[in-house]
Amino acid sequence: MRTSTNSENQEAKGSLDKVKWIFFILLVAFIVWGNFYFSEPNAIYEPNTVVRLVGVIAISALALFIVLTTTKGKIFINFAKESRIELRKVVWPTRKETTQTTVLVAVITIVVGLCLWGLDAMFSWGVSGLTVLGH
Template structure:
């Protein structure tokens, strides 16, 4: 029992170290993107360095983050979500068009009813107040 607890504590502390390096890499990406963004007159090697650096450091950062417990649970969640999306039965084109038209008609009818009520109440209040003179 104590060995399992020690392994969990070691894993948690190792995850904290990994997350620290993830944040350091993100800060390095932001700093490098800013530092190499100065345009040169003729040739801009900073742009190439910036693009390659951002892509490589981003990939390293994602790989490091995915080795943590949270990263592994995210990967599991993404796989399960993909499986669930495959189970969804999507409506046909005809059903989609019919539903869209029905919603549009209902929206127009409700809008006209509200406009009529608003006009009626405005007319009634204007007759009862100074606005009717």
């Protein structure tokens, strides 16, 4: 009796993932086609917007479920869980700190803007003075 090796299992898993991705693409294409087809006024069957919306949501949920069962989908789920854990570790600033920082940035922006305006005015005055002297 022959036992399957790890590489054979990986190949089978990879093939199944490919089938899942193809099915996902077909479902997304069906959603786009169906939403476009049933939104036209000359369609044979014109469902109301709620029925179309429920259909799009249901098929999208099925497509998302299929994708999340692939290897890449499982990696994404793991990444999302780890990101949520890291996000909980963030120390958010208080309202007072946020207000102080915002005011500081606004004041510095105004001061730098006024300095640049002053330099521009001086250079404009200098250039216009030099060009008038050339006449």
